Amino acid sequence: MIGRREFMGVLGVVVGAGAGGLWRSVDGGRETPHRLRPPGALDEEDFLAACIRCGQCIVACPYGTLRHDDEGRLSDRGTPYLVPRETPCFLCKDYESLRCIEACPTGALEDPGDVESIHMGVAVIDPKTCLAFNGVVCRACWHECPFPNQAIRFDSLLRPVIVEDACIGCGLCDKACLAEPSAIRIVPTVDREGGKP
């Protein structure tokens, strides 16, 4: 004999699973730019599943880099992200460990071992607005890059070139860029793998 509560519970699981499937089919096809996630974040889909939306990483960040998502897509609400042009990720250079990863209770942010293994995204330079591409000698991005000569190099015409395998997407170059608006855009890893530039 199954009670009303149990019946409603099972019915709820079926309804919820249906809604979940519908959500995924609708949401998966939508082309919205994704948020740039904190260092150590799992792949976007796994990150959204594992993030418990508690905001502990946001409070833990000593530089005030991380933001609380208040108006994004429904599945993004409450998750942490950063806008590197305003506050980039300093990779906790003044601390022994990455504070946000340490704070995460669910493993949505996972310790990558060393800073070089972080893959938040990749910087993309817009040659139309980059000063160095337009005849000005400028090395602002290179100066700020935590991996100069590895992640940002210069070609024979002294124009900056991003080495995609070495760039971790911290956004320090985006913040440093003298062009207005910035000639550098950090493309989150998920958007790159989705076939976008």
Place this chain on the structure above:
Amino acid sequence: MKPPRRWPWWTWARRTTAAAFLTLLVLGVRSDYHWLVGSTTSTRLFGVVPFADPLAALEVMIASRSLTGTLVLGAALLMLLAVLLGPVFCGWVCPLGFLLDLNASLRRRVAVKLVLKSRWKMPAWTLPRVTRALVLGAVVGFALVGRYPAFQTLSPINLVVWTLQWGVTSAALFLVVLAIVEWVAPRLWCRSLCPLGGWLALLGQWARLRIGIRRELAGRAPCHRCTLHCPMGIRVMEDHSLAGKPAVDDPDCTRCGSCLEVCGQGVLHWQWGSGPRNHESSPDAQHSDGNSSETKHLSGRNPHGDRPGTVDVGTSEEVAGRSRQASRPPAG
């Protein structure tokens, strides 16, 4: 008999814990006092002791198909609390419950005036309490297939905290709508919709802490003031099928003590421990020491408390204003 004007100690205590929880959560973000950092979903006390909302943890575990020690430990602590004490989170800690409590007392005051002056009754719509099981199931099902903890982005409990922590405008608007709905359908959220409450009630159905009933003091015609004041719509004097020690046996009881607060007869009391549940035994076996005709009348009803909580909350004044309705047991 008038209800006492002053709050008894447990009302003070539960209002204090709820207010302190909310205050510390907001201070954790807005100030340098990082005593309790996080949201209702997951927090750390003094940066060390982890807590995780058992439903949020369940959703995350299902959605991500993985476990972490911190999450399991944090959820286990609160689940143990629910198993021992019942869904005390709802009555004693929940920030939304706290605010809806205040909203409800305001509503009650207005309702009293309306009833006394114009004989116009406040509407009190409701949904059956089993709806909570449906919502709980849906949340779990969504996590399984939709692969993200949907309730945590929609939960008004979370939204209260987020609004105060981060100033989220859309969340604030949603909460205003919820508060307005509560005026026509009192405690609709807590009683019939909140999946966290449903999950905690499920865990706490064999809890040791109970509201005990001294049936011999109640007399033949209970005044049912306790039932009228129960925020969960539990028919207090009827839901007590525990053997040996009669106690409120509704899993949804949040142990808020509202019924004790208004009971002028000393019938209700805090009780620790109880005999085994005997729902399945015959009605005559229960309360064999009590008045047999009364026992039969009461235990003939479904003790699971699945019925809609149709009873409107009201003060004694409101009850007096509707004395004909109050004098009989408030059945739907």
